[in-house]
Amino acid sequence: MGTEFNKLFDEWSEHYDRTVAGHDMQYREVFEGYEDILEAVAVRASGTVVEFGVGTGNLTEKLLARGLRVYGIEPSEGMRAQFGKRGLAATLMEGDFLHYPAIAEPIDTIVSTYAFHHLTDEEKGQAISQYAAWLGYGGRIIFADTAFQDEAARRSIELAVEEAGFKELLKNLQSEYYTTLNVLTGMFEAHGFHVALSPMNRFVWLMEAVKTDGS
Template sequence: MGREFIELFDNWSEDYDQTVAGHDEQYREVFEHYDHILQTVASRSQGTVVEFGVGTGNLTEKLIALGRQVYGVEPSSGMRGQITKRGLAFTLLDGDFIQFPQIGAPVDSIVSTYAFHHLTDAEKEEAIALYSKLLSSGGKIVFADTVYRDADERELIHASAREAGYNDLLYDLQTEYYTTIEALQAMLERNGFSVTFNRLNRYVWLIDATKNG
């Protein structure tokens, strides 16, 4: 359920915003067009939104600015501490993609950025099945995350990081649970969603899925 990464995010919480701003060369391409990526996800959402992995609140802020009612789910106490400092008007919950408190309202959208890869493929499908029950017909899953077009692209990206000497990035790519478009599409379609994929930078794809009637 991604909870094996909580300590990493507790330790990263104070420096996270510097990383996404491009201050870490190894991750600069991963977070290229970061603000545009967040705005794209926020603009595709609708109504009452559950956001998983709120982090320091960068996407949360954009959702609120668009008038969404937001329930934010975050397992890292360090990250919850950072977002609390911002004083945003939303409901913050301690939980993860699969285990989270009951949402006290009908849910129209489920969103996340840079986080779904912390679940194994089996856990991803478990989460998607749960969201299929939570959303009504026309409800949306809108994620932006690192996904490989296919296995060949995985090898190319790993080789590129290795050649650049980006050992921290390569370690993350090899040890976290990045999947392929084919695998994600199959999971979503099996659970009653129609989905489109659009590339937002070399690493990140927009996953825009609508619950079928």
């Protein structure tokens, strides 16, 4: 359920920001337009926000700059340590997409970037079910993450990555739980959300799900 990646993120935490800035050639295209992707998530958020997988706090900082109240949830001890160094005025908690401390106030928006793929499709559905019960009518889930438009796109991208000689990226794409847009859309719609999808780069899609079911 994502926690199996904690060791990787603990090790990655000290140089994560260099990776997202484009210093790792293999992942440069994955993080192309990184700041714009974060901003696209931040400008769509409102009210009290829960951010899953805060990492070093890059999105959190943009949310706070917009005057939003932020509860940040992060499973990796290393990432929480890096986050803490920034002194951001957010409430940081240990947890993951499925297991997290109770928050004693209504939540308006749930956000995450580059993290939801750490859940299997079954776990993604479980998480969305929990969030649907948590959010009221008009509540929003805004995720930006790597996903494939369809299975043909998955094969095409994996082939291009293999031809480029990016063995680490290829292993990542084939071993983590990246899914397709129709699967994601179906999950959200099954739990009373209207979904809008926008491509941000060849790997990353912006997913905005608005709860239209008042139950």
